[in-house]
Amino acid sequence: MSEADKQFNIHDYLREYLFPHFLCPGCGHGIALRALLWAIDELDIDKDRLAFVSGIGCSGRLGAYIDANTFHVTHGRPLAFATGLKLARPDLEVIVITGDGDCLAIGGNHLIHACRRNLNITCMMLNNEVYGMTGGQVSPTTSDDRFTTTTPYGNHEPVFDACALAEAAGAGLVGREITLQTPSLKDVLKQGLAHPGFSFIEVMSDCTEVFGRKNDLGSSAEMVLTQKASVRPDFLENAVDQPFRPHQIKTGILASNDRPEYAESYRNHIDAMKRDHGHA
């Protein structure tokens, strides 16, 4: 099929009988799901080879809506399940959908080790700064001074930079994008999917209904725009840090390395051991 013949149709990838989906009006997670499916479509990955593993949360729930192999697992553990799956079935394209709470709080330990192992898994973390599903508790990425049900005086805990964490822990590719830049987000996800090691992609999503309301952040459209004003794309990386805008976040591909992919190096190692030590 030529480029022109093949046009991405999101409905080819949805379990339509479950729609309308359960997300609140204007929830950024929906836009992120489109970008992910769009990236998959452009890479022409066979649906039968697609395996989504997602945890608990509004973000984790997204897996249910995708018409492919999907595993909805326990809170914080999608990376642990994905690790087993990828080791057993390296032929599958394993994609994890997780949230900031799922991935960095209860599941933070799994994230570090997934980055360290560098299995060929793509992890899309939807960061909305809050535990959306459970009504708006503070999360490791809640910004300074934001109100949540567990920070009635405003959050005072330092914020986790998930991308810096993933990079430090050795992830093969690290990227970040906001939902409003859907085509760029799709491209970042595409690079993540194509990368042979562990890819960690942070999507700056927004919880309009719970977090937005609690913090008076305006309509969904306004929240998305505010996000746009707070990012600094990677092509501006060398720009002077702006002292009066300490919250500016970098977007684009932020780090990559070519460390060996674990499933492959593990198999090679086993083969070598069998050969050298005469094990059957």
Next chain:
Amino acid sequence: MAESMPSRAPRRTDKTPPAPAIQVAEKPVNVLVVGVGGQGVIMVSKVLATLCQRQGYQVKQSEVHGMAKRGGSVFSHVRFGETVYSPTIPLGEADVLVALEWAEGLRWLSYLKPETGIFIADTQQIVPPFACRNRQHGAGSGYARETVADVIAQVANCYAINAGQIAQELGNSKAGNTMLLGMMSTTLDFPADDWREAIRMFAPPKAIDINMQAFERGRDWVETHDPADLDPNQGGDQPAPIVEVMHEAEFELPVINRAWCKRCDICVKFCPERCLSLDEEQIAVLHAPEKCTLCRICERLCPDFAIDLKYKH
């Protein structure tokens, strides 16, 4: 061989100014063919290069079609003579500039020889999407506002006609190129039959008849008009007509799935043309379809997959 290129046969009546004469002297003859991707610039220059070769000249042709697939500039230098060294034509050295698209023609005018250069142009405009101030499909633009009359005042010899439209009337707008070849054939004194044969070699088999007709129409135009004549087909004192905006309308208008819309207002706020709104039930509607440019932003940003622009093909 040099002597076999005398000045063009005097086909004109007394009223007409002296015909431009192109001589192959010690310097090669330079023909620059320009247009945008998909128009046939390369085909035109291949016809010319083949013809010149068959007349026994050394020919050099070099082309650039970098952004052709995106509707960008395509140009081809054809140089022929006893001996040709450089494959490219220096500024101000083109004997003939053949433009398949008006704005591209204007862009290259400085390559024409100031005193004797011949400008042969199709006045049709093909506007790239990024030059459209109104992003509506098929809308006009402020692109290349120079009129044919403006250009006539600037160049030594100008033949500008709406070749695309005339060819369309013959049955295939693509044959506009061959009409320009017909016009060019009067400025280089090769036998008309040799031109026809070269065109036959490159025209698609099914379109040979139309191309032959277009070739004659081009020759006729030059024979019956002064270089300064304006094409009555298009009112030469007006900006050239826009025949095509490069982006094709490949999608149908957005359709909103009312059962999935959650009234979030994102599509309404982000539609660049402001053609969406929330109705009395607070559900998104396309209230101004005539303003929609099919940009697909609403489709991309709807968190509920409630908007679709159907692909036409």
